Amino acid sequence: MIELRSDTFTLPTAAMREAMSFAAVGNDGYREDPTVLELEQRAADELGKAAACLTPSGIMANLAGLMTHLPRGGSLLVGDESDIYRHEHGGASICGGLVYHPVTTAPDGTLPLDALRAALAETAGEPRLICLENTQNRCGGKPLPLSYLDAVRELADEHGARVHVDGARLFNAAIATGVPAAELVRGADSAQFCLSKGLSAPIGSILAGDADFIAGARRVRTMLGGTMRQAGVIAAAGLVALDTMVDRLADDHRRARKLAEGLAGVPGLELDPAEVVTNIVLFDVTVGTAQDFIDAAARAGLAVLSPGGLKVRAVTHSGTTDADIAAAVAAAAVATADLVGAVR
Numbered sequence: 001m002i003e004l005r006s007d008t009f010t011l012p013t014a015a016m017r018e019a020m021s022f023a024a025v026g027n028d029g030y031r032e033d034p035t036v037l038e039l040e041q042r043a044a045d046e047l048g049k050a051a052a053c054l055t056p057s058g059i060m061a062n063l064a065g066l067m068t069h070l071p072r073g074g075s076l077l078v079g080d081e082s083d084i085y086r087h088e089h090g091g092a093s094i095c096g097g098l099v100y101h102p103v104t105t106a107p108d109g110t111l112p113l114d115a116l117r118a119a120l121a122e123t124a125g126e127p128r129l130i131c132l133e134n135t136q137n138r139c140g141g142k143p144l145p146l147s148y149l150d151a152v153r154e155l156a157d158e159h160g161a162r163v164h165v166d167g168a169r170l171f172n173a174a175i176a177t178g179v180p181a182a183e184l185v186r187g188a189d190s191a192q193f194c195l196s197k198g199l200s201a202p203i204g205s206i207l208a209g210d211a212d213f214i215a216g217a218r219r220v221r222t223m224l225g226g227t228m229r230q231a232g233v234i235a236a237a238g239l240v241a242l243d244t245m246v247d248r249l250a251d252d253h254r255r256a257r258k259l260a261e262g263l264a265g266v267p268g269l270e271l272d273p274a275e276v277v278t279n280i281v282l283f284d285v286t287v288g289t290a291q292d293f294i295d296a297a298a299r300a301g302l303a304v305l306s307p308g309g310l311k312v313r314a315v316t317h318s319g320t321t322d323a324d325i326a327a328a329v330a331a332a333a334v335a336t337a338d339l340v341g342a343v344r
């Protein structure tokens with residue numbers, strides 16, 4: 001089976017497993033795990049922030065960040081297509097008492113400045129946090145331009161709001177735009193990235209910000225049950241991920257474009273390959289439903305998923321080869337031929 005449902009299917013590399021087995025560890029609840037401390041400092045440096053905190057998942061990193069920024073009743077300005085709004089089970093509301101203000105997400109993954117301005121006016125006088133997603137998953141892995149990110153910072157300053165970047169795939173954005181990750185989050189009060197997606201570590205995310213903010217986030221992390229003990233075994237894989245798995249994301253992007261070009265030639269599938277600039281390929285199915293296609297593709301040896309509607313998503317990652325791309329296109333063609341046959 002060619003696994004393109006998600007880059008969370010990536011497996012730890014041999015170097016990660018080796019580093020994990022020999023990692024120096026201690027009790028991170030007491031801040032005595034040297035490997036966790038090393039990863040947190042390394043990650044903070046990568047993001048140009050003073051401090052960072054390792055969490056078990058991206059969802060927890062986002063939640064701890066949001067709850068640290070805002071008191072109960074505070075307003076979250078989030079994209080209506082964002083992971084925080086769509087896929088995190090209302091945690092900010094349930095656990096943090098925060099109020100979601102969904103802002104329409106543009107096809108390029110940005111929250112238009114006009115829409116943000118309107119949401120800021122509507123919530124004037126309240127503590128506000130603007131959440132951006134980079135890359136924007138549901139818009140097909142779109143990286144946000146630096147000029148836009150800086151403009152949001154300016155807008156936030158005008159209105160006394162804070163900014164959080166959900167950068168689950170921040171390094172994909174950095175590689176695709178050629179802008180270092182630290183630059184991409186220079187206007188953000190906090191940022192989260194996943195070690196467990198394209199970077200291929202088995203577990204973990206990083207939340208970064210200034211020292212006081214991270215001290216607060218550590219308390220929230222403990223409250224959420226996310227403070228771990230000999231977490232150096234996880235952190236060791238994270239360090240290898242940052243050392244060895246960032247630059248190679250360019251291969252994932254190249255293969256995603258190749259896949260998009262191949263799929264664009266398959267009757268019954270619609271997409272614009274030029275839109276694919278990171279590792280996510282979104283396409284429409286014009287024969288049958290998305291689920292019909294997914295089932296037929298699975299029979300042909302290709303695993304993909306639907307983020308909703310007639311759309312299907314394929315994600316390239318470190319387990320994807322050039323041969324897989326050719327085979328995936330062939331499987332997609334078999335699948336759509338199947339569906340056309342079924343329609344007749």
Ligand SMILES: *Cc1c(COP(=O)(O)O)cnc(C)c1O
Binds near residue numbers: 083196
């Ligand atoms: C995957 C993802 C998350 C959550 O990360 P987990 O480690 O799966 O909890 C958050 N935001 C975005 C944009 C994601 O793609």
